Amino acid sequence: MPGGFRIIAFIASPVFERSWGRQFSIPEADALSEFAVEMRDVSKVFGDVVAVDHVSISIRQKEFFALLGPSGCGKTTSLRMIAGFERPTSGEIYIDGRAMGGTPPFQRNVNTVFQSYALFPHMTVEQNVGFGLEMKGVSKSEIVRRVGEALELVRLPQLAKRYPRQMSGGQQQRVALARALVNRPKVLLLDEPLGALDAKLRKEMQIELKTLQREVGITFIFVTHDQEEALTMSDRIAVFSKGKVLQIGTPLEIYERPTTRFVADFIGETNFLEGKVKEVDGEFARVLVNGDRIFVGRAMEGVRPGGDATISVRPEKVQLIEQPDGSPNCYEVQVHSIAYVGSDTRVLVLLGSNRLGVWEQNTVSTLDPNYFFKPGEKAWLTFRPENALVLAQ
Amino acid sequence: MIQTFRERRSLRIAGLMSPGAFWLVAFFLIPLLIMAVISFMSRDQFGFPAPPFTLQNYWDIVKDIRLNPSVSLEGGLTVRLFDGLYLELFWRSIWLALISTIITLLIAFPVALFMSRLSRRYRNLALFLVMIPFWTNFLVRTYALQFMLRGNGPINTLLRALGLEPLDLLFTPTAVMIGLVYGNLPFMILPLYTSLEKFDWTMIEAANDLGANTLRAFQRVMLPLISPGLLAGSILTFVPAIGSYITVELMGGGRTNMIGYAIAQQFSASVNWPFGSAMSLLMMIIVTIAAVLYFRSGRGEQRAVL
Numbered sequence: 132m133p134g135g136f137r138i139i140a141f142i143a144s145p146v147f148e149r150s151w152g153r154q155f156s157i158p159e160a161d162a163l164s165e166f167a168v169e170m171r172d173v174s175k176v177f178g179d180v181v182a183v184d185h186v187s188i189s190i191r192q193k194e195f196f197a198l199l200g201p202s203g204c205g206k207t208t209s210l211r212m213i214a215g216f217e218r219p220t221s222g223e224i225y226i227d228g229r230a231m232g233g234t235p236p237f238q239r240n241v242n243t244v245f246q247s248y249a250l251f252p253h254m255t256v257e258q259n260v261g262f263g264l265e266m267k268g269v270s271k272s273e274i275v276r277r278v279g280e281a282l283e284l285v286r287l288p289q290l291a292k293r294y295p296r297q298m299s300g301g302q303q304q305r306v307a308l309a310r311a312l313v314n315r316p317k318v319l320l321l322d323e324p325l326g327a328l329d330a331k332l333r334k335e336m337q338i339e340l341k342t343l344q345r346e347v348g349i350t351f352i353f354v355t356h357d358q359e360e361a362l363t364m365s366d367r368i369a370v371f372s373k374g375k376v377l378q379i380g381t382p383l384e385i386y387e388r389p390t391t392r393f394v395a396d397f398i399g400e401t402n403f404l405e406g407k408v409k410e411v412d413g414e415f416a417r418v419l420v421n422g423d424r425i426f427v428g429r430a431m432e433g434v435r436p437g438g439d440a441t442i443s444v445r446p447e448k449v450q451l452i453e454q455p456d457g458s459p460n461c462y463e464v465q466v467h468s469i470a471y472v473g474s475d476t477r478v479l480v481l482l483g484s485n486r487l488g489v490w491e492q493n494t495v496s497t498l499d500p501n502y503f504f505k506p507g508e509k510a511w512l513t514f515r516p517e518n519a520l521v522l523a524q
Numbered sequence: 525m526i527q528t529f530r531e532r533r534s535l536r537i538a539g540l541m542s543p544g545a546f547w548l549v550a551f552f553l554i555p556l557l558i559m560a561v562i563s564f565m566s567r568d569q570f571g572f573p574a575p576p577f578t579l580q581n582y583w584d585i586v587k588d589i590r591l592n593p594s595v596s597l598e599g600g601l602t603v604r605l606f607d608g609l610y611l612e613l614f615w616r617s618i619w620l621a622l623i624s625t626i627i628t629l630l631i632a633f634p635v636a637l638f639m640s641r642l643s644r645r646y647r648n649l650a651l652f653l654v655m656i657p658f659w660t661n662f663l664v665r666t667y668a669l670q671f672m673l674r675g676n677g678p679i680n681t682l683l684r685a686l687g688l689e690p691l692d693l694l695f696t697p698t699a700v701m702i703g704l705v706y707g708n709l710p711f712m713i714l715p716l717y718t719s720l721e722k723f724d725w726t727m728i729e730a731a732n733d734l735g736a737n738t739l740r741a742f743q744r745v746m747l748p749l750i751s752p753g754l755l756a757g758s759i760l761t762f763v764p765a766i767g768s769y770i771t772v773e774l775m776g777g778g779r780t781n782m783i784g785y786a787i788a789q790q791f792s793a794s795v796n797w798p799f800g801s802a803m804s805l806l807m808m809i810i811v812t813i814a815a816v817l818y819f820r821s822g823r824g825e826q827r828a829v830l
Contacts, residue, residue: 216729236732249730253748262744266735314734 164228167192167318167350168213173222175208182208184374185222190318190367195344195351197361200371201397206354209371210320213352215239227317237266241318242311246326248303250295256282256306257291263314281313284343301332308343318350325360337363358398362386370394390431392522395443402449402487404442408521411436416521418442421483427459428519439524446488448518451478451510461513466504478504480512487512563801571795581802585610610803614810617783620697621765624704625712628761629754631705632712636753639713640720651717654710662707666774669706673699673775695777703775704765711760719753759815766811783807 168190175183183205190196198206211217212224215236224231226239242263250259260281264274282288285305295303304324311319324340325333341364344351355361361368362382369379370393378385378394389395392403406420416430418440428442455461464480464487471477471493478489489512495502504510563581568574639650657665671677673693680690693699727749731741747754767784778785783803790800 214729214733216732235737236729237735237737241733243730243733245726245730247724247726249724249726251727251730251745251749262731262736263734266740310734 164225165192166190166225167194167227168352169225170209170213171223171225173209173212173219173224175205175212175217176220181374183212183219186371186374186376187222188369188376188379190350190352193348193350195341195353195364195366197353197355197365197368198371199355199358199361199368199397201356204371205374206356206371207322210243210322210352210354213318214241214243214320240316241320242314242316243320243322244304244307244311244324246322246324248295248307248327250303250306250310252295254294255291256287256293256295256298259295259306260310260313263310267314277313278309281309284312284347285309300327301336304328304336308340312343312347312349316349318352319344321351321353323354323356325355325357333360340364362398370397372397388431389443389520390522392441392443392524395520395522399445400488401443401445402485404444404485404487406440406442408434408436408438408440415516416440418521421485424462424483425459426519427516428521429517430521431523433523434521435523441522441524442519443522444487444514444519446477446490447475447492449487449489449512449514451480451489451491451504451512453510455511456513458513459516460519461511464510464512466506466508466510468506469504471503476503480510482512559801560805562798563805565798567796567798571797573797573801581799582806584799585802585806613781613783613786614807616781617766617807618810618814620700620704620780620782621762624701624708624765625758625762627701628705628708628712629716629758632709632716632757636713636716636720639717640723647721651714654713654717657710663770663774666703666707666770669703670694670774673702694775695779697776697780699775700772700780700782703771704768707768707771708761708765711764712757715753715756715760716750717753719750723750755819758818763811763815767807 166189168188170186170188173183173186174181186205186209188196188209198209200206208217212219213226215231215234215238218233226241231239251262254262257278260278261274264277269277278291279288282291285308287302287305287309290298290302290306295306298306304327307324321340325336328336337360340351340353353361353364362385365382367379367381368385370377370385372393377391378389380388385394385398389398395401396403404418404420404426406418406426409417409419409425411417411430411434414429415427416434418426418428420426420442426442428444434440451464451466452461455463462482464482467479467481467486469476469478473493475490475492478491480487480489562573564577564579565573566576566578566580635654639647639654642650672679674680675690675692675694677694679693683690693702723746727745728741731745732738736744766782767787768782769784769788772778772780772782772785773788776782776785787800787803787807790796790803794800
């Protein structure tokens with residue numbers, strides 16, 4: 132950390148006694164580049180496996196950025212290249228505007244929270260958290276002070292003298308966070324940090340991590356395979372598949388405007404209807420499905436008349452009605468099965484050979500079983516063209 | 525109810541332990557006590573233990589301790605009674621054993637590291653290769669080693685073929701050192717390998733990530749975490765080295781003396797059982813103290829690892 136920071140922290144500390152954000156944040160003057168991390172056309176090849184395939188991502192300062200994808204999609208390898216554990220086969224990684232080249236991990240201003248936490252088992256919590264500062268040659272008294280601060284930040288000051296194996300998974304996770312944050316890195320890298328926690332704790336930690344990130348004002352890059360986690364926490368998401376980045380966008384963009392079938396399928400639930408594009412009319416495209424039904428949806432990039440296309444429509448955006456109302460995308464279907472899940476009722480309907488999911492929100496409190504559709508009943512399905520996407524194949 | 529269960533349990537444990545306990549008492553503790561008793565006895569005209577009881581044997585070892593730093597490691601030291609060179613003998617034994625332990629460690633570490641990084645299949649093969657020497661009698665292997673180092677043995681033949689001066693290796697301290705390192709290598713490799721195999725390499729990445737370069741990551745993270753293997757290997761190498769007899773006899777040709785060899789001489793050539801017993805007991809005490817100090821030095825880290 133440059134000396135300037137300490138002076139700012141010193142001035143700020145009496146004023147913002149317990150405001151961690153102030154004490155931990157990186158001063159504006161320190162930011163050289165608009166982007167905290169940039170991957171420019173980065174590839175990584177292991178033997179004959181292309182783990183990361185020409186990936187370009189620009190992560191803004193103080194952004195909570197998720198690398199999302201199924202296992203083996205290249206997201207962890209990307210993170211490891213940013214950390215410096217792997218060197219790109221081609222392309223370049225910039226941290227704060229500086230090309231990293233072969234800079235070893237111990238000379239990069241980033242810190243990692245490992246999936247397994249990787250706490251040093253032979254050191255106490257205190258020693259673990261202080262390790263980074265000790266390596267940087269920070270004075271003993273300064274280490275004690277900052278370790279205390281960091282442990283308070285993750286709400287574990289009482290466990291300073293414990294060894295990692297004497298703590299629960301959730302506590303170890305917090306220690307791993309404190310150990311990384313205490314160094315006030317430019318970027319914090321998190322490799323599936325919540326993967327080993329049980330569902331309830333994971334939900335808690337999601338909120339806590341997000342709050343923490345806002346407080347400390349550090350760029351977080353977060354690897355996860357859990358789409359809900361990515362949607363909940365991130366400012367922006369990069370969706371990976373087979374080493375490539377398919378889409379980068381805000382959770383809203385990724386969910387509402389997926390540009391590929393993979394992204395539409397991987398994020399949330401959706402229905403697909405395959406067919407041929409009949410015509411493209413401005414924003415909308417008409418698609419012939421099964422040779423006899425025309426569906427209208429929002430035309431996404433690359434949709435051309437005569438080409439193959441997939442309509443993607445989310446189950447919560449589809450309605451079932453008893454009578455046709457003359458709207459587009461309205462066709463008769465047969466109810467196959469229904470599942471009442473409390474907040475909504477999930478109906479599976481058959482439209483020719485297609486199965487579609489329809490989620491109806493239970494906005495009425497009723498005990499009347501006749502309120503719901505029953506298996507075997509006829510119904511009419513409808514959805515608004517602007518709520519469906521036509522994806523080119 | 526619980527009480528009887530506990531009693532029965534402890535009875536069962538006692539039952540399970542009794543063969544081992546019997547073995548230790550009969551073949552270790554009692555002989556040790558006999559040796560201790562003998563060390564306080566005089567010798568008869570044939571050199572065997574006889575009354576009266578005396579402290580003379582210990583006094584003989586201690587009395588000539590001089591604070592004379594002009595100790596030479598050269599010149600084969602043969603055992604002459606009452607010569608006052610026992611301190612040097614002890615010291616030289618500890619020193620040689622220590623050096624041999626360090627050399628063994630330096631050779632064993634890369635081997636164990638390499639083995640631990642192999643795939644499972646090759647790892648087992650490597651383990652098998654390390655253990656192969658145990659299938660041949662140690663004495664035979666030492667003779668083979670003697671043959672290797674001989675004036676017209678393979679090493680010198682090779683040197684001559686390369687146009688180099690042949691080396692006078694056999695019956696030198698170097699030969700003893702080679703013998704000790706060779707003999708103890710598997711005992712260092714195996715415990716080291718066990719520790720390294722369990723070692724989580726993410727720890728090194730974590731240390732690097734926190735600003736530690738390779739050397740500091742090794743010092744602060746790897747070394748403490750593999751210290752159980754390091755300690756076990758060092759003890760298993762140091763203790764046999766200090767008491768070694770066959771190696772000193774065959775590789776040193778009696779010209780490089782070590783305490784184990786000197787003691788053996790007391791029971792054979794010199795026939796002075798009480799004096800030999802006193803030397804044995806004294807050496808045991810020294811080695812035990814050294815081992816305890818050594819273990820203590822790494823105890824804090826050890827406790828966290830185990």
